[in-house]
Amino acid sequence: EDKVVQSPLSLVVHEGDTVTLNCSYEVTNFRSLLWYKQEKKAPTFLFMLTSSGIEKKSGRLSSILDKKELFSILNITATQTGDSAVYLCAVSLIQGAQKLVFGQGTRLTINP
Amino acid sequence: DSGVTQTPKHLITATGQRVTLRCSPRSGDLSVYWYQQSLDQGLQFLIQYYNGEERAKGNILERFSAQQFPDLHSELNLSSLELGDSALYFCASSVGDRGYGYTFGSGTRLTVV
Numbered sequence: 001e002d003k004v005v006q007s008p009l010s011l012v013v014h015e016g017d018t019v020t021l022n023c024s025y026e027v028t029n030f031r032s033l034l035w036y037k038q039e040k041k042a043p044t045f046l047f048m049l050t051s052s053g054i055e056k057k058s059g060r061l062s063s064i065l066d067k068k069e070l071f072s073i074l075n076i077t078a079t080q081t082g083d084s085a086v087y088l089c090a091v092s093l094i095q096g097a098q099k100l101v102f103g104q105g106t107r108l109t110i111n112p
Numbered sequence: 113d114s115g116v117t118q119t120p121k122h123l124i125t126a127t128g129q130r131v132t133l134r135c136s137p138r139s140g141d142l143s144v145y146w147y148q149q150s151l152d153q154g155l156q157f158l159i160q161y162y163n164g165e166e167r168a169k170g171n172i173l174e175r176f177s178a179q180q181f182p183d184l185h186s187e188l189n190l191s192s193l194e195l196g197d198s199a200l201y202f203c204a205s206s207v208g209d210r211g212y213g214y215t216f217g218s219g220t221r222l223t224v225v
Contacts, residue, residue, distance in 0.1 A: 004154075036215075040113055042202070042216040043155075043210065088155065099145065099157035099170055 001025040005101035006089050017079050021088030021106045024071040033065055033072050034100065035106050036088040043088055046074070076108075084110045115139065116217035118203050124223045130191040133220045137184055137205030143167070144186040145214070146178055149200040160184055162208075193224045 004025045014017055025033065029076050032050045035042035042099035047078075049058045049072060066074045076083055086107050090100040115138035125131055137144050146158040157170035161180035172178075175193075180186040190197060203217045 036216075041200075041218040042116075044114075044216070045214065090155075099160060099168055100155075101157070102147075102155040104154045 002091070002093070003099045004089055004091050004101050004103035006087075006106050008106060009041070009104060010107045010109075011077060012109045012111060013024060015081060017110075018075065018077045019079060019108060021074040021076075021087050021108070022071060023087075023103055025091045025101075025103075026070065026083075026090075027091050027093060027101060029065070030091060032092045032100040033096045034090045034092065035063055035074050036090065037086075038086040038088055038105065046087075079110045081110045081112055099100060113217045115216060116141075116203060116215050118201075118204050118217035118220050120220060122221050122223075124225060127195060127224055128192055129224075130189065131222065133190070133195065133201050133203075133222070135186045135188070135190040135203030135205075137142060137203075138215050139184070141168060141205035141207050141215070142184065143206045143208065144180055144184070145204045145206075146186070146188050147204065149202060149203040149219070150198075151198075157203065158188070171212075184219065190222070191215050195224050196223045198222055 007022045033048040047063045052067040060077045063074045069084045086105040088105045089103040117136040119134045142163045145160045147155045149155045158172040160168040178188045200219045202219045204214045
């Protein structure tokens with residue numbers, strides 16, 4: 001069964017800290033890994049990673065994929081209270097169901 | 113506004129009842145996906161439609177069904193509701209049928225009492 005596991009499930013840090021969120025996966029027919037940010041309702045897209053070792057960056061957020069070790073990390077530097085959210089990792093598959101397999105999410109809380 | 117519209121935003125209903133959730137995809141998107149998000153589980157894929165046809169099925173209960181209409185909006189029908197069906201139901205859409213470029217709607221929060 002396809003599986004995506006995120007850690008930690010919950011994280012509380014102070015504003016200005018740097019955080020690293022982890023995502024490991026065991027799936028057949030991997031195509032890409034995606035990160036989403038979910039605040040109140042709809043998950044919003046952050047990154048899509050398809051190749052190992054190539055860092056994707058957007059402002060204070062960055063992410064990288066390791067297809068050999070089957071994991072990805074999402075880094076957030078100089079955290080702000082607005083970064084508080086649930087961060088979801090999902091894997092897209094090449095064949096079969098055109099679905100995303102999601103992890104449980106990491107609930108990140110940034111305290112001022 | 114993501115462009116994916118879901119109605120209603122909230123729904124409270126009793127056990128045993130039937131409800132219909134509606135989703136209008138982003139303009140130009142042909143695929144619609146339905147997901148269920150419970151408190152104790154992450155987002156679980158239910159079903160995908162592409163241009164009116166069912167394309168993929170996940171762990172969707174037999175009590176649940178969906179369809180996509182010619183104007184590409186989709187409806188998810190949930191019947192014989194149980195307390196455990198209480199969840200956030202998300203619709204997402206994409207241009208093609210391969211899951212790229214997902215855009216999620218804001219979800220419908222269903223509470224079964």
